[in-house]
Amino acid sequence: MAHWGMFEAESDGGEVVAVRPFAGDADPSPILANAVGSVRHRSRVGGPAVRRGWLEQGPGPSDRRGADEFVAVSWDELTELLAGELRRVVDTHGNRAIYGGSYGWSSPGRFHHAQSQVHRFLKMLGGYTRSENSYSLGATSVIMPRVMGTHWKLFSRSTNWDVIARETDLMVCFGGVPLKNTAVNDGGTSNHPTRGALDALRDRGGEIVSISPLRDDMHGRAQWLAPRPGTDVAIMLALCHVLVTDDLVDRAFLDRYTVGYDKFEDYLLGRTDGVVKDPAWAAALSGLPADTIADLARRMAAGRTLVTVTWSLQRVRHGEQAPWAGLTLAAMLGQIGLPGGGFGHGYGSMNEPGLAPVPYPLPTLFQGENPVPDSIPVAAISDLLLNPGREYDYNGERRTFPDIRLVYWAGGNPFHHHQDLGRLRRALARPDTIVVHDPYWTPMARHADIVVPSTTALERDDLACARNDPLLVAMQAATPRFADARDDYDTFSALAYRLGFGDRFTEGRTSAEWLAHLYEQWRRFVLADGGVAPEFDEFWARGHVAMRTEDDLTLLEDFRADPERNALRTPSGRIEIFSADIDGFGYDDCGGHPAWYEPEEWLGGERAQSFPLHLIANQPRTRLHSQLDHGATSQASKIEGREPIRMHPAAASARGIATGDVVRVFNDRGACLAGALLDDGMLPDVVQLSTGAWYDPIDPADPNSLCVHGNPNVLTPDVGTSKLARGSTGQHVLVQIERFDGPVPPIRAYDPPVVRTRSTSDRR
Numbered sequence: 001m002a003h004w005g006m007f008e009a010e011s012d013g014g015e016v017v018a019v020r021p022f023a024g025d026a027d028p029s030p031i032l033a034n035a036v037g038s039v040r041h042r043s044r045v046g047g048p049a050v051r052r053g054w055l056e057q058g059p060g061p062s063d064r065r066g067a068d069e070f071v072a073v074s075w076d077e078l079t080e081l082l083a084g085e086l087r088r089v090v091d092t093h094g095n096r097a098i099y100g101g102s103y104g105w106s107s108p109g110r111f112h113h114a115q116s117q118v119h120r121f122l123k124m125l126g127g128y129t130r131s132e133n134s135y136s137l138g139a140t141s142v143i144m145p146r147v148m149g150t151h152w153k154l155f156s157r158s159t160n161w162d163v164i165a166r167e168t169d170l171m172v173c174f175g176g177v178p179l180k181n182t183a184v185n186d187g188g189t190s191n192h193p194t195r196g197a198l199d200a201l202r203d204r205g206g207e208i209v210s211i212s213p214l215r216d217d218m219h220g221r222a223q224w225l226a227p228r229p230g231t232d233v234a235i236m237l238a239l240c241h242v243l244v245t246d247d248l249v250d251r252a253f254l255d256r257y258t259v260g261y262d263k264f265e266d267y268l269l270g271r272t273d274g275v276v277k278d279p280a281w282a283a284a285l286s287g288l289p290a291d292t293i294a295d296l297a298r299r300m301a302a303g304r305t306l307v308t309v310t311w312s313l314q315r316v317r318h319g320e321q322a323p324w325a326g327l328t329l330a331a332m333l334g335q336i337g338l339p340g341g342g343f344g345h346g347y348g349s350m351n352e353p354g355l356a357p358v359p360y361p362l363p364t365l366f367q368g369e370n371p372v373p374d375s376i377p378v379a380a381i382s383d384l385l386l387n388p389g390r391e392y393d394y395n396g397e398r399r400t401f402p403d404i405r406l407v408y409w410a411g412g413n414p415f416h417h418h419q420d421l422g423r424l425r426r427a428l429a430r431p432d433t434i435v436v437h438d439p440y441w442t443p444m445a446r447h448a449d450i451v452v453p454s455t456t457a458l459e460r461d462d463l464a465c466a467r468n469d470p471l472l473v474a475m476q477a478a479t480p481r482f483a484d485a486r487d488d489y490d491t492f493s494a495l496a497y498r499l500g501f502g503d504r505f506t507e508g509r510t511s512a513e514w515l516a517h518l519y520e521q522w523r524r525f526v527l528a529d530g531g532v533a534p535e536f537d538e539f540w541a542r543g544h545v546a547m548r549t550e551d552d553l554t555l556l557e558d559f560r561a562d563p564e565r566n567a568l569r570t571p572s573g574r575i576e577i578f579s580a581d582i583d584g585f586g587y588d589d590c591g592g593h594p595a596w597y598e599p600e601e602w603l604g605g606e607r608a609q610s611f612p613l614h615l616i617a618n619q620p621r622t623r624l625h626s627q628l629d630h631g632a633t634s635q636a637s638k639i640e641g642r643e644p645i646r647m648h649p650a651a652a653s654a655r656g657i658a659t660g661d662v663v664r665v666f667n668d669r670g671a672c673l674a675g676a677l678l679d680d681g682m683l684p685d686v687v688q689l690s691t692g693a694w695y696d697p698i699d700p701a702d703p704n705s706l707c708v709h710g711n712p713n714v715l716t717p718d719v720g721t722s723k724l725a726r727g728s729t730g731q732h733v734l735v736q737i738e739r740f741d742g743p744v745p746p747i748r749a750y751d752p753p754v755v756r757t758r759s760t761s762d763r764r
């Protein structure tokens with residue numbers, strides 16, 4: 001199992017040589033092919049390694065991170081060094097000085113999941129400064145609990161694809177439903193139903209409107225509306241405005257199920273700020289014709305309409321507004337809780353919304369409590385490291401950044417996920433010690449002082465499953481362990497024994513015993529539910545077991561049926577179109593009701609004078625994030641070895657650029673090279689460069705170096721969505737592009753750094 005699908009691997013000589021998708025998968029992902037050749041790839045970390053500067057000078061701030069060479073050490077030395085350093089930091093600075101946020105997707109598998117392992121380990125060590133929320137849903141995870149009473153249930157209990165295919169007349173999709181993203185689900189997936197569901201909806205006569213800067217965010221027949229990126233909230237407000245002026249608002253629904261609509265209507269009609277949010281107003285901001293907006297509003301009120309908002313719309317400045325405004329629009333239509341109508345968030349963002357959930361807990365490795373209370377919103381990592389002791393606003397609180405001495409990362413890649421990589425590099429120079437567990441020499445591993453070689457999921461037995469997938473899968477190792485790599489569990493077990501809590505950490509179980517233990521725990525839930533699940537050995541031999549799923553769900557149908565008994569977990573128990581709590585925080589960038597706020601990185605503002613192209617830095621079609629960027633599917637898309645940047649032919653010809661040219665993409669934060677790919681399925685001043693090309697600085701010693709490979713995060717702003725959520729805003733950035741005419745520098749991202757074996761003379 002991979003996050004991008006279930007498969008069988010064929011291996012030979014310790015390497016995966018072929019993959020076959022699971023026969024039950026209706027639409028397997030091409031990303032699967034990236035696994036071939038990944039186990040013994042030259043970018044693997046072959047054994048424990050320590051940065052030379054750290055080994056020679058000891059812990060301390062260093063701007064050599066990312067440019068230094070490494071020294072190979074034995075596992076015993078590594079355990080000794082790492083245990084000693086953890087002890088030193090805890091004893092001199094306290095557990096709060098360890099940042100263990102360690103964000104990232106790592107691998108599927110319930111036991112060997114690196115995040116679960118590292119957090120369990122650090123909790124038993126006495127705790128660490130943690131992170132909250134995600135890069136995926138930074139704004140949503142704060143705003144939606146406040147206004148809708150839930151975060152995860154919005155996805156895991158979303159209206160089912162079958163219901164949409166059967167009932168929806170009009171699906172209005174902000175951000176489209178990009179099939180590329182439905183390849184993926186956190187924890188894995190055994191089936192990809194989205195393409196089939198959209199086709200079934202259309203075959204039945206249902207209509208789809210895709211509102212997105214990119215035409216291919218929707219496949220097949222659909223009306224494509226391409227607004228200026230970042231203006232969706234203005235469009236939503238104008239749709240709401242038309243519902244008011246045409247008397248199409250479902251006031252009975254608003255009265256029974258929502259609070260605060262009046263204040264929002266005052267804003268819509270311009271009573272509070274003198275600006276009427278009508279289609280003409282939204283047309284000026286978004287570039288969509290006013291008539292098109294007005295017509296769409298009327299069509300939405302005429303039948304069963306589902307309003308969907310992709311997660312990308314909240315990974316921008318003021319990202320809180322789009323899901324909140326989308327929910328408000330759906331509430332005004334009055335169809336929330338009706339089959340095929342209402343609101344959805346994340347259709348086309350992940351292969352989870354629209355899929356039926358399993359009704360009981362998944363096998364879970366217990367992590368325990370974190371004795372340290374400190375936490376940051378996850379995308380504030382550079383702020384944290386650069387500003388110890390500084391106060392900041394977050395979600396109604398005033399917080400203080402702790403002074404971090406040791407950063408511990410296992411299972412994520414900040415050089416993939418974080419914005420403004422030049423700033424991140426300056427931040428990573430500050431702590432005393434950085435520890436990274438990874439199977440590969442990722443840019444983050446290169447910036448570590450202590451590099452711990454992990455196995456990949458292909459080298460381990462594990463249990464795989466996900467909340468919205470019917471199968472529990474026996475993930476059986478496809479190859480033996482690579483070189484001197486170890487399972488993260490084994491690394492943490494050895495450290496825990498060295499630090500005196502080994503028995504607590506392992507509970508006396510080997511990995512194999514843990515799998516059987518977790519399986520048995522899960523099996524009890526199934527049996528209690530009247531389900532069938534064989535004993536562990538039989539399950540393991542069979543390969544998977546099917547679970548009951550809750551089919552035919554409609555989001556909030558229970559709330560609609562009985563809003564008193566099934567009150568939402570908001571202060572009012574209802575949908576909060578106006579939130580008194582948020583209003584009370586008095587933030588200038590997120591007020592009490594959904595509203596239009598002008599972003600910095602958009603084509604309508606002043607910055608566009610200097611950087612006139614709007615770059616969409618979205619998820620890659622050819623891989624999951626940075627994982628297996630060297631695999632066949634990912635490599636096949638590259639141009640001259642660089643990540644492709646899609647440009648409109650008009651924008652390209654104005655710059656003398658043709659398909660296949662290497663271009664330099666730049667702004668005042670940084671620059672990268674990319675390969676030009678002309679595409680007329682976008683506005684002329686929009687360009688698109690996916691995340692995930694491994695950061696490849698031409699001068700590793702310069703934090704602001706040109707990245708020769710095409711990582712958009714050298715360009716993106718490290719600014720939060722607002723004071724409310726401080727989510728990542730990596731999706732949008734303004735840039736300029738020019739043809740790169742110099743000699744094209746080689747790609748070195750996958751070449752390991754220099755790792756020296758210690759001669760007897762320099763051994764301490």
Ligand SMILES: Nc1nc2c(c(=O)[nH]1)N[C@H]1C(S)=C(S)[C@@H](COP(=O)(O)OP(=O)(O)OC[C@H]3O[C@@H](n4cnc5c(=O)[nH]c(N)nc54)[C@H](O)[C@@H]3O)O[C@H]1N2
Pocket residue numbers: 103104105106107112114135136137315410411412413414416417418437438439440442454455456457488617618619624625626627691712713716730731
């Ligand atoms: N500009 C911009 N930036 C973005 C986004 C965007 O839209 N625009 N999207 C954001 C989003 S939504 C997300 S979720 C993040 C994703 O960011 P990440 O989740 O950090 O990205 P991955 O590349 O999946 O990193 C996973 C890492 O885990 C490692 N790994 C795999 N298996 C194991 C294992 O068994 N053990 C250990 N120790 N390590 C393992 C992999 O080699 C890899 O380095 O990126 C964010 N960044």
Ligand SMILES: Nc1nc2c(c(=O)[nH]1)N[C@H]1C(S)=C(S)[C@@H](COP(=O)(O)OP(=O)(O)OC[C@H]3O[C@@H](n4cnc5c(=O)[nH]c(N)nc54)[C@H](O)[C@@H]3O)O[C@H]1N2
Pocket residue numbers: 135136137174175176178180181182183184211212213214217228229230231232310311312313315348349350616617618619620621622623624625731
């Ligand atoms: N293949 C693949 N699938 C993935 C991932 C991956 O790395 N690879 N990552 C997974 C993860 S961790 C996550 S969180 C989800 C993320 O899911 P999303 O955040 O929804 O995915 P993105 O591809 O970043 O964005 C979706 C689309 O939104 C459109 N868009 C961008 N800006 C705007 C705008 O201002 N207005 C409108 N209307 N549309 C806009 C873009 O054209 C883009 O293609 O994807 C998941 N799926």
Ligand SMILES: [Mo]
Pocket residue numbers: 135136137
């Ligand atoms: Mo994500």
